[in-house]
Amino acid sequence: MNLDELYQEVILDHYKRPRGAGLRDPYEGESHQVNPTCGDEITLRVHVDGDKVADISYENVGCSISKASASVMYELINGVSVEEALAKTAEFTALMNSKGQGKADEESLEDAIAFEGVSKYPMRVKCALLGWMAFKDALVRAEAATPAGGND
Amino acid sequence: MNLDELYQEVILDHYKRPRGAGLRDPYEGESHQVNPTCGDEITLRVHVDGDKVADISYENVGCSISKASASVMYELINGVSVEEALAKTAEFTALMNSKGQGKADEESLEDAIAFEGVSKYPMRVKCALLGWMAFKDALVRAEAATPAGGND
Amino acid sequence: MEAVSKLDVEAVRADFPILRRMIGDKPLAYLDSAATSQRPVQVTEAMRRFTEHSNANISRSVHTLGAEATEAYEGARAKVADFIGARSADEVVFTKNSTEAINLVAYAFQNASVKPGADPRFVLRPGDEVVVTEMEHHANLIPWQQLCERTGAKLRWIGITDVGRLDLEQVDEVINEHTKVVSFVHVANLLGTVNPTSQIVARAREVGALVGLDSSQAVPHIPVDVTELGVDFIAFTGHKMLGPTGIGALWAKAELLDAMPPFQTGGSMIETVSMERTTFAKAPAKFEAGTPPIAEAVGLAAAVDYLDKLGMENVRAHEKELAGYMLRRLETVDGLTVIGPRVPIGRGATVSFDLADVHPHDVGQVLDADGIAVRVGHHCAKPTCVRFGVTATTRASGYVYTTTDEIDRLVAALEKVRKVFA
Amino acid sequence: MEAVSKLDVEAVRADFPILRRMIGDKPLAYLDSAATSQRPVQVTEAMRRFTEHSNANISRSVHTLGAEATEAYEGARAKVADFIGARSADEVVFTKNSTEAINLVAYAFQNASVKPGADPRFVLRPGDEVVVTEMEHHANLIPWQQLCERTGAKLRWIGITDVGRLDLEQVDEVINEHTKVVSFVHVANLLGTVNPTSQIVARAREVGALVGLDSSQAVPHIPVDVTELGVDFIAFTGHKMLGPTGIGALWAKAELLDAMPPFQTGGSMIETVSMERTTFAKAPAKFEAGTPPIAEAVGLAAAVDYLDKLGMENVRAHEKELAGYMLRRLETVDGLTVIGPRVPIGRGATVSFDLADVHPHDVGQVLDADGIAVRVGHHCAKPTCVRFGVTATTRASGYVYTTTDEIDRLVAALEKVRKVFA
Numbered sequence A, B: 001m002n003l004d005e006l007y008q009e010v011i012l013d014h015y016k017r018p019r020g021a022g023l024r025d026p027y028e029g030e031s032h033q034v035n036p037t038c039g040d041e042i043t044l045r046v047h048v049d050g051d052k053v054a055d056i057s058y059e060n061v062g063c064s065i066s067k068a069s070a071s072v073m074y075e076l077i078n079g080v081s082v083e084e085a086l087a088k089t090a091e092f093t094a095l096m097n098s099k100g101q102g103k104a105d106e107e108s109l110e111d112a113i114a115f116e117g118v119s120k121y122p123m124r125v126k127c128a129l130l131g132w133m134a135f136k137d138a139l140v141r142a143e144a145a146t147p148a149g150g151n152d
Numbered sequence C, D: 001m002e003a004v005s006k007l008d009v010e011a012v013r014a015d016f017p018i019l020r021r022m023i024g025d026k027p028l029a030y031l032d033s034a035a036t037s038q039r040p041v042q043v044t045e046a047m048r049r050f051t052e053h054s055n056a057n058i059s060r061s062v063h064t065l066g067a068e069a070t071e072a073y074e075g076a077r078a079k080v081a082d083f084i085g086a087r088s089a090d091e092v093v094f095t096k097n098s099t100e101a102i103n104l105v106a107y108a109f110q111n112a113s114v115k116p117g118a119d120p121r122f123v124l125r126p127g128d129e130v131v132v133t134e135m136e137h138h139a140n141l142i143p144w145q146q147l148c149e150r151t152g153a154k155l156r157w158i159g160i161t162d163v164g165r166l167d168l169e170q171v172d173e174v175i176n177e178h179t180k181v182v183s184f185v186h187v188a189n190l191l192g193t194v195n196p197t198s199q200i201v202a203r204a205r206e207v208g209a210l211v212g213l214d215s216s217q218a219v220p221h222i223p224v225d226v227t228e229l230g231v232d233f234i235a236f237t238g239h240k241m242l243g244p245t246g247i248g249a250l251w252a253k254a255e256l257l258d259a260m261p262p263f264q265t266g267g268s269m270i271e272t273v274s275m276e277r278t279t280f281a282k283a284p285a286k287f288e289a290g291t292p293p294i295a296e297a298v299g300l301a302a303a304v305d306y307l308d309k310l311g312m313e314n315v316r317a318h319e320k321e322l323a324g325y326m327l328r329r330l331e332t333v334d335g336l337t338v339i340g341p342r343v344p345i346g347r348g349a350t351v352s353f354d355l356a357d358v359h360p361h362d363v364g365q366v367l368d369a370d371g372i373a374v375r376v377g378h379h380c381a382k383p384t385c386v387r388f389g390v391t392a393t394t395r396a397s398g399y400v401y402t403t404t405d406e407i408d409r410l411v412a413a414l415e416k417v418r419k420v421f422a
């Protein structure tokens, strides 16, 4: 096993200095996700403004991979359109499920390409996806809470 | 496997012409035994007179070993004292449980020595003992049914 | 005979070390595959390799062996799911055998019936009915009997015709608006009957009952596709399909697994646990409390690979021929009566018979002296025995490695039985 | 260190092929035996020999393979019974794992509680209480939680002190005249604590409650004699004691097994069966529905032979030394806090710890890169985690093949962990 491949500088940096951490108002959807095999948890809120992800805020307990992944996600999709956020979520999820076969697109995934190596470690893929699952779930809840089309 | 060792003439003879078969009156104890692995059954009655086993009568469904064993038992213990009947039962049971190591005493067990070979076949030992278990059980019931010491 | 089927039986036999076993001075003729099949060296080797290379507990660790073991175990699940045409690997729950798989479903009803807010499809009350058949293995009878005893529901059953088929004329009456669940045997282990399923499944749907199959004797012998069958659950078992003991499987629709309360509880089936309260993981984990049969799953996957390589259509064709040959040859034995269908249509290569009233124990014993292994007794199907007025039968059953030569040896030895007990 | 104990660890290691495995370019240091032990070649070989020579279903046939398989299976039962000091082989029920053994007992209560005429010791009503401890594995917690939920009984528990021992001061209050059953962990899998049993057993007797042990981590590691323990039942599991997966055991007093209603039902556990009604065989058959893990029983017997040959007193002595060495060495690591007893008294060679708040997943991952396999997570003991204010721990656990050299490698690698996550 090549440790450096898994624990890249970028990952350790996001782990030690998570971007956007903390729970903030306002928000329309909140999700709580648990990884039952290790007990890791995240609570994540989404504030949608128009067709934009206006804020993602979160609090989490977990390993470096799950914490760094949430931080990278924040950087990547906070402030972009809902559509783009979902596209990036799908792209990142596919990369994680590629069993080491996927090639990350730096243009699109930016810092998240550091997780390419994680996809070789099936036991860690769940860690890397926990925050993203929370985002998807919170978004669904936000959309359910907001009258369709209306945003004022 | 040596078939002749298991299916001796004596056994086949008792199987084909069982001695003492049929259910008769009077009797003080009756037992019904089932071999759950093969469904073989015996109903057996004991009539005790004084300290004597005055009659053993039975009806059974089963393989040659179980039927011959009941017939041999009838010959061996019908009409003897309760004490002797129990001693022979113990002797035969020990022989059957000897895993092919026991030596049968012809003086004491008569035709029943033909079962010596059966003790090598663990799956058949239960067949050979079914009637004897019914006898022991019926005797216990007979004694429970009869006022202690009294017999008139 | 073998020329017609596409199985190269001699090549198959070479994979089964036990088939070279001698019983005394006679080569073993193993005609007891309906009780348990033999294992090819591929299965034993896969398990040994796993044990000596990757053995670890699954799901809860990040070390290399743990990851390899988890992948092997989940890979086995996916393979088994694929083998029976399941939509998703998550619809396959590993159990210890078929019996546990059926008990799991029966206990889902029992536990739902005492649980406020349980899915009404699983709640049984007096007045409700459960349907089985008269040709069940005890594994698909007693769990339902017990369930009925404990909930007040009523057990009903579809009878058997004289030729050993389900009496389908009873279906519309026995399955009715009171029926909550129908669980019936796919291929009968005593009679060898392959039951037609569509009419019973259709009737169950009509009355809104759940419907499942005891496929213990089906999955090893005929192509089984759960989607095509249109049922809600099936149970089967590793040791009858070239796999190891200690593993079986329940397949059930994902949606039903979600609705069912857990059966056994403990580690690896939880979401969160406090001293006061537990919430459960999603299926299949929800139903797999404790350390599962990990090496056994690896063995079962190897067995599935083996059967896949042979091709289940070829297995079926081989056994059809074999059944025909068995029936034809057995009927030549004086005093022999087949119990079960006497034509090789809608039946497998499992044939029960009575031989001139010689007790099956004695038949089996004499055959064993010739190296021929058959099963004797009630085959865990006492009600079937009662239906045909016998306490026990002698049963010969074949599988992928069974030859017509072994059947010939059986027939010759049966003649010897008749002589000994004439 | 090893010189003092009578185990020749190098000779032992030679019997375990997996210990020669390389993880990347590092030799495997397997420190995860509390999750599952490795298997010596003697176990694998015994299973292979059985499979290739005597494989058959048990109990119901007269053919040679069937007789051999039955003798092997029942012989394994006798061997296991002897190993734990049971009075009779009939007191040992084979299950698929510990978890099933405990569920079997819990379901005896559940089923007795809805059965008219059941033995009153197994009947639970609102007002009755069930007692466990705060240091249970989920396997000995959730089945009792569920049982209480279904019967209206109340679950109570004995707490843990700050040093990781049972708080015995609570015993007299928690176990009282309402208590019907006490089931507690013998050796705790997260903390490593070896619990003293006599006070709890005595108190349970005083109030007339049944009392049993989850001995999953005890039977593999310390001499266990059920008669001396004076309990009513114990549960343990094959894969943690050098045996295969797919098999575990419940030991219970014969008289209790007789009084308990069956759990799973099906073949091989009956006396007679009709469509209407079933009567059950005597224990242990009554609790072993379906085809049991036959080859696995053979493997477990070989594991018991292996442990017997080592001598359980020697195993215990080796692990006592190992525990002392682990504790001493781990305490030298900066920022490391042991969770559980910090002295090698009343504990086994299973040590959980926190390392400078680095998440156990990361600890485990870095160790794996050095070939060191430890377990990380909640170890199926979430309430224990909560008690010590952590969501997970890193756990190193040793067994008969564990060397002090492997502990040294662990300690060195932990220093590396600190560097990566400093």
Ligand SMILES: Cc1ncc(COP(=O)(O)O)c(C=O)c1O
Pocket (backbone or CB within 6 Å): C267, C289, C290, C291, C292, D034, D035, D097, D098, D099, D100, D137, D139, D140, D185, D187, D188, D189, D214, D216, D217, D237, D238, D239, D248, D380
């Ligand atoms: C204390 C304890 N109890 C019960 C179990 C469950 O054992 P199994 O998973 O074999 O059922 C374990 C092991 O995981 C354990 O450590």
Ligand SMILES: Cc1ncc(COP(=O)(O)O)c(C=O)c1O
Pocket (backbone or CB within 6 Å): C034, C035, C097, C098, C099, C100, C137, C139, C140, C185, C187, C188, C189, C214, C216, C217, C237, C238, C248, C380, D267, D289, D290, D291, D292
């Ligand atoms: C039709 C049928 N159902 C169920 C079973 C039970 O299978 P197992 O003993 O593996 O649970 C069997 C085999 O004995 C069977 O033939």
